[in-house]
Amino acid sequence: MAYEGNVDENLICPICRVALVAPVITNCDHVFCQKCLVQAHALNPVCPVDRQPLLKLSSETRPAPKVVANQLDNLTVRCPNRPRGCDLVVARSLVENHVSRYCDKTLVPCPHPSCDKTIARKDVAKGCLHYEVDCEFCGQPVQKAGLETHQDMECLNRKTNCELCDWEFVRSKQEEHTKECPEVEVTCRFAPFGCNHKMSRRRLEQHCAGCEYRVVGPVGEQLAELRAEMTALKEKDRLKDRRIKFLENRGYSAPAATENISNMNLPAQETAPYESRDQYFLSLFETMESKVERLSSALTEVEGRHSMMLFNETMPIKDQLTEIRSTLGVLGMHVRWLMNFRLQERGRVLGGGGGGTNSPSLPGTSQESSSDSNLPRRLSDTMREHPPRL
């Protein structure tokens, strides 16, 4: 029984050293708990204080005066169920009644007939709670009857209050809370720029508003942002570079030889990250070489294609030319035959006076025609002298 405050020395039993319970007084005027005196008397039948013989307890002791009993009854005690959660402080005379009838933390026998354990009175109506359940917060198996105590006192996942800010949080989340607790000491937001101030998180805003580094702050932030952007871009650039190189290597190997594609691709992929500058130049050189090779092959191809085209185009021209030439020969033969025919007719007219109707005009025409015939002749001559070049 825990007494609230100090108990008057006169109300303390000399044997058990706590406030008297059912006090009895001896004929020599010493007061003891009835139980203590009976025990002591059994060992030695004298008054424990002054060693006066106490032959028979019943005749040599009597209950202590009412005034003592009343004082004892007025002592305040804590409910013995305090460890189980009852915080009641009550006059000693009433505590027994409280515990045996009202205190819902009192342990009573489990209502289950085959269970010999005890349970708090408030849980009696719930039936036998002496089975294991998993704590809903931490998952550990706990006896149902002790679940509440477990969650109140032991469970790590149960809510608790922060020592600094009174904020309620789950015990296992302590660390997380510390990250946001307004009372936890933090460094100024401008610490990277040189501010050494430390304050509770709650005051952080206030401090930051007046921090002499706040001017530097935004600039610095922008700087950091830009820097980050730059590194990102650099990285991107590098990637693109590599990609281009890779594609270039692939580009030349594809038309060169189909069966070699895989072989050609391999080095291209392997060289992607150049190990040294020399290697880089070497690969560059190789690239160039392959380019030159490709160009030369392309050149021969173009040349061939050109000659083919020329050939194909000149062939019909040649054919047409010979055709024209043969037609010209035929025409010449015709002309000569006609000329000869005319000349013979003129000779007959001149010699025999043959058909005089158109004779005066005939020599003229013959001359004219001969001169005319010269023209195509000359034309064909020019054609012969200047044949179209093939």
Add this chain to the structure above:
Amino acid sequence: MGAKIPRNFRLLEELEKGEKGLGTEACSFGLADSSDMLMSDWNGTILGPPHSVFENRIYGLKMHCGEQYPDQPPTIQFIHKIILPCVEEADGKVIPSKLPCLANWKRENTMETILIELRRFMASSQCKKIPQPPEGTTYN
């Protein structure tokens, strides 16, 4: 479990019992040095059990209670030569693993417990016929 009696008071209790001769008459023990404040070294005697090769012989023993007694058992050594399965032949030391009360030592066991058990061991059928060295010879 009640109060755990400390070594010295436990030994004083045992001493009183031994001095007053409250134990069985066949075994007795006492402090080797009556002014030894640490009460470490004890002498014990066992009267050979009847109807055995040990009959009428008195065996002297030395017992040593260390700092950890009674949490740890004492060490026991015969002064007089004896041949028993639980006793080292060379020096007469009792082999703890071969005497049940030493092997499974409990805080409640006393030196008297050990002496009585040794005597019972001597009287057991497996031991009472073992030929023994001449009476009175010691290990030195």
Add this chain to the structure above:
Amino acid sequence: MALPKRIVKETERLMSEPVPGISAVPHEDNLRYFDVEIHGPSGSPYEGEPPDNLRLRAANYMHTPFRGVFKLELFLTDDYPMVPPKIRFLTKIYHPNVDKLGRICLDVLKNNWSPALQIRTILLSIQALLGAPNPDDPLAADVAKDWKEDENRAIATAKEWTSKYAVPESK
């Protein structure tokens, strides 16, 4: 087993209001087992004498009289306070009522025990016994005999033993 309230209270009081010249400290692993130190009462052969001036000066400087310090051990059995505590000297002492093993012959530790007595009263009784040896009710017969035959020599021996054994540990 929970420690009875009475023992808790007695221990608390021994710590908070120690008796002058007496200290009793329970063992951490056994709260019924106490290490006790009793200073020999002044004017008795157990008072102790400084072995040299230097020590005396040091003792004066520390405002602690140099005394014989006797170590005892005390154990409260399960039946305490219905039975007396068990107590014995650990320091060798030449006294007719203390035997070679440090056991004490004192009526209040035997038949005259009363449950109303406490650790502190018992220790005071022992301190008083040092100041008033009683060779008529001896425990150490040889010492009592010496005491009766030649008290002066016995007192001298007691002093000698005190300065030899009852020396406070250097701290």
